[in-house]
Amino acid sequence: MGQIQISNVYKIFGPRPHNAIELVRGGMSKDDLLNETGHTIGVQDVTLTVEPGQCTVVMGLSGSGKSTLIRHINRLIDPTAGEIIVEGQDILALKGRELEDFRRRMMSMVFQRFGLFPHKTVIDNVAYGLDIKGGSRAEKRANRETARHWIGQVGLTGYEDQYPSQLSGGMQQRVGLARALATDADILLMDEAFSALDPLIRREMQDQLIELQDTLHKTIVFITHDLDEALRLGDTIAIMKDGAIEQIGTGEEILQRPQTEYVRRFVEDVNRGRVLTAGTVKLECSIVRQDTTPDEALRQLGEGGLRVTYVVDAEGRLVGAVTAASLRQGQRDDIPTVDSLAEAAPTATEDMVLEEVLPMTVGEDIPVAVLNENRELKGILPKDAIIRALAEEAQLTAEADR
Amino acid sequence: MDASSIFSLVLCAAIVGWIAWAAARRHEALAEGYRAHAVGAGAALVVLVPGLAGLWKFLTGLEFDTSIIPLDVWVDGAVDWLLLKVGDPLDQLNRWVVHKIGFFERFLHQSIAWPLLTLLFTGVAWHASRNFVVTVGVACAFLLIWSMALWKPTMQTLSLMSVSILVTVVFGLPLGILMSQSDRARSIMLPILDMMQTMPSFVYLIPVVMLLGLGNFAGVIATMIYAAPPLIRLTDLGIRLVDKEVMEAATSFGASRWQKLFNIQIPLALPNIMAGLNQSIMMALAMVVIASMIGVRGLGQEVLFGLQRQEPGTGFIAGLSIVLLAIVLDRITQSYGRRMETHRTVSH
Numbered sequence: 103m104g105q106i107q108i109s110n111v112y113k114i115f116g117p118r119p120h121n122a123i124e125l126v127r128g129g130m131s132k133d134d135l136l137n138e139t140g141h142t143i144g145v146q147d148v149t150l151t152v153e154p155g156q157c158t159v160v161m162g163l164s165g166s167g168k169s170t171l172i173r174h175i176n177r178l179i180d181p182t183a184g185e186i187i188v189e190g191q192d193i194l195a196l197k198g199r200e201l202e203d204f205r206r207r208m209m210s211m212v213f214q215r216f217g218l219f220p221h222k223t224v225i226d227n228v229a230y231g232l233d234i235k236g237g238s239r240a241e242k243r244a245n246r247e248t249a250r251h252w253i254g255q256v257g258l259t260g261y262e263d264q265y266p267s268q269l270s271g272g273m274q275q276r277v278g279l280a281r282a283l284a285t286d287a288d289i290l291l292m293d294e295a296f297s298a299l300d301p302l303i304r305r306e307m308q309d310q311l312i313e314l315q316d317t318l319h320k321t322i323v324f325i326t327h328d329l330d331e332a333l334r335l336g337d338t339i340a341i342m343k344d345g346a347i348e349q350i351g352t353g354e355e356i357l358q359r360p361q362t363e364y365v366r367r368f369v370e371d372v373n374r375g376r377v378l379t380a381g382t383v384k385l386e387c388s389i390v391r392q393d394t395t396p397d398e399a400l401r402q403l404g405e406g407g408l409r410v411t412y413v414v415d416a417e418g419r420l421v422g423a424v425t426a427a428s429l430r431q432g433q434r435d436d437i438p439t440v441d442s443l444a445e446a447a448p449t450a451t452e453d454m455v456l457e458e459v460l461p462m463t464v465g466e467d468i469p470v471a472v473l474n475e476n477r478e479l480k481g482i483l484p485k486d487a488i489i490r491a492l493a494e495e496a497q498l499t500a501e502a503d504r
Numbered sequence: 505m506d507a508s509s510i511f512s513l514v515l516c517a518a519i520v521g522w523i524a525w526a527a528a529r530r531h532e533a534l535a536e537g538y539r540a541h542a543v544g545a546g547a548a549l550v551v552l553v554p555g556l557a558g559l560w561k562f563l564t565g566l567e568f569d570t571s572i573i574p575l576d577v578w579v580d581g582a583v584d585w586l587l588l589k590v591g592d593p594l595d596q597l598n599r600w601v602v603h604k605i606g607f608f609e610r611f612l613h614q615s616i617a618w619p620l621l622t623l624l625f626t627g628v629a630w631h632a633s634r635n636f637v638v639t640v641g642v643a644c645a646f647l648l649i650w651s652m653a654l655w656k657p658t659m660q661t662l663s664l665m666s667v668s669i670l671v672t673v674v675f676g677l678p679l680g681i682l683m684s685q686s687d688r689a690r691s692i693m694l695p696i697l698d699m700m701q702t703m704p705s706f707v708y709l710i711p712v713v714m715l716l717g718l719g720n721f722a723g724v725i726a727t728m729i730y731a732a733p734p735l736i737r738l739t740d741l742g743i744r745l746v747d748k749e750v751m752e753a754a755t756s757f758g759a760s761r762w763q764k765l766f767n768i769q770i771p772l773a774l775p776n777i778m779a780g781l782n783q784s785i786m787m788a789l790a791m792v793v794i795a796s797m798i799g800v801r802g803l804g805q806e807v808l809f810g811l812q813r814q815e816p817g818t819g820f821i822a823g824l825s826i827v828l829l830a831i832v833l834d835r836i837t838q839s840y841g842r843r844m845e846t847h848r849t850v851s852h
């Protein structure tokens with residue numbers, strides 16, 4: 103539920119957008135167009151699929167057209183050219199009542215400066231999207247109950263009868279969020295919803311959104327100019343520049359394989375340790391079954407010139423690690439199979455970020471074993487591989503190595 | 505034909521051509537290639553050719569007191585025509601309004617009315633301002649008026665004012681709302697409002713008196729013409745000033761135009777509308793003396809008497825009463841306006 107398909111959308115601001123669009127299609131840049139014709143490119147040739155139940159983040163610097171793009175989805179802005187399909191419906195064909203009806207049913211929006219109604223109380227603000235649908239007095243009463251529920255969900259119980267001017271910024275944006283969630287629409291549009299908040303509150307709101315999303319599974323389009331926020335929240339991230347999308351991908355794809363110089367510069371400063379996961383950086387390793395003899399294991403190690411091998415059971419689950427030294431000791435002691443020689447290895451799961459894995463390597467000779475959720479061994483993370491992944495320059499060589 | 509008239513004609517043609525070209529350029533279909541230039545050149549020629557031919561004959565036969573555009577004759581004609589067409593129904597309306605005002609007045613003249621009314625205004629002042637000084641001031645103003653034996657003319661003025669303001673609100677509010685909703689309506693209304701505000705009031709008193717006769721009804725209409733612009737302007741402004749993101753929020757939840765207007769725009773514009781009402785009331789009071797010249801009784805008439813009989817004292821106390829009335833109404837409406845400002849804005 104809630105798929106959005108945006109295809110080749112252009113938005114040109116100015117008196118004669120249809121003339122200007124030909125110039126843009128011909129490759130004229132945003133600055134040239136502005137200087138020569140006085141038209142501004144809002145969005146150019148954007149094609150974007152928003153998957154249902156996912157959080158798609160659109161990121162870019164100020165003026166890159168993020169707000170313009172998101173306002174196309176509920177038609178606060180009409181495109182100059184292009185197509186927008188929401189759940190199989192061509193929304194550009196909607197008129198008057200149909201459009202109002204579509205907005206009431208399908209989506210709700212959270213605004214950067216909150217956009218609360220200053221003359222309404224918190225509860226009336228939150229119930230607004232419901233009240234607007236009309237209905238009997240009983241329904242209006244039910245709306246209050248729904249509103250009360252969502253006010254509770256965002257942690258504002260007790261503030262129902264306050265006015266927005268009596269709340270702090272963070273609380274106001276909670277009201278904005280509750281108002282958007284209360285309508286029960288599948289699609290949630292968030293235009294820099296947390297940008298006006300200070301870092302601590304912002305982080306709190308992000309956590310809250312992630313937590314809510316775990317149960318609600320809304321289709322979210324989230325706008326931000328903050329890469330850290332994008333990486334925390336986004337299942338998919340689109341990076342915009344001058345109204346065009348430069349790259350679309352998961353956070354890790356964008357960090358690992360920036361496709362343009364602009365994207366590369368954009369991701370330069372990010373804290374990679376918080377984003378890269380053990381799963382993406384892991385290396386392959388030598389594995390022996392637990393019923394292998396020490397002789398056989400040593401031979402395998404010798405071929406690869408390695409120091410450590412990992413012991414797994416019949417299902418591929420990790421038993422432990424053995425070093426070449428202990429294998430030789432086992433040979434001497436006539437130990438039949440390697441499992442009794444295995445010692446505990448530090449382990450990490452695939453979705454752990456490097457920042458969490460790095461401390462495990464301190465004072466540890468054996469590289470960290472990377473497991474999936476069934477404790478099956480998927481690879482290893484030697485200390486130097488982690489450090490290489492964290493240092494961006496080395497990234498390309500690591501890429502080539504694999 | 506001399507050089508200067510040819511020069512001015514060419515200039516004229518150039519200006520017309522340029523305007524036509526600029527207008528055509530804004531039009532998407534005409535903007536391509538040289539189409540806009542062709543439109544401009546065509547428009548210039550239309551002026552130039554017959555102009556050159558006609559100008560010579562016309563200019564040579566001209567005297568200084570011939571009016572080229574006989575606007576005055578047209579206006580006379582229009583008023584005569586109006587008189588013929590709508591004279592009767594207007595007369596009906598006139599009688600109805602006069603009757604209403606008369607009823608109002610007669611009530612206010614009852615001896616019971618003055619303490620009641622003083623009490624009422626004092627109460628309203630307290631309700632509006634919650635301010636002791638303002639409240640006592642209002643009571644004192646009424647007592648002072650009464651003790652100067654000007655109660656009756658003051659009440660006549662007050663009833664005319666009330667009806668005028670009522671009419672102003674009935675017409676002004678919808679007009680202001682209309683202006684705020686459509687840029688075209690706004691561009692039509694703005695020059696009309698400018699005219700209403702700058703045209704000397706004697707100018708429109710003439711047709712108003714011709715159409716409506718002397719008396720209260722003419723007074724109400726003249727007062728309304730003079731007093732309505734601030735209310736209309738501030739209603740428009742107040743609605744347009746409503747925060748863009750707040751309006752976007754309402755739109756994004758699927759609010760219809762009417763829902764936005766009545767649930768969001770008008771409530772949020774109320775402080776400005778109230779300021780407009782306040783201004784309109786002040787303007788209406790400024791019309792009192794002029795209105796007395798077309799037969800409206802009340803404080804204005806007292807001022808007029810003072811002038812005619814050369815009694816400065818009579819003029820002064822009547823003028824003082826007008827000022828007191830103005831202060832009372834101003835303080836009350838302003839206080840209501842200020843009260844409305846709470847919870848109308850949010851700071852982050």
Ligand SMILES: Nc1ncnc2c1ncn2[C@@H]1O[C@H](COP(=O)(O)OP(=O)(O)OP(=O)(O)O)[C@@H](O)[C@H]1O
Pocket residue numbers: 115116142143144162163164165166167168169170171327
């Ligand atoms: N109504 C408008 N009229 C003319 N130009 C506009 C309009 N709205 C936006 N623009 C232009 O379109 C471009 C994109 O603006 P937009 O507001 O979408 O940027 P943004 O990415 O949201 O920036 P920010 O992070 O500052 O909010 C800018 O160059 C802006 O000047």
Ligand SMILES: [Mg+2]
Pocket residue numbers: 168169170294
């Ligand atoms: Mg923006």
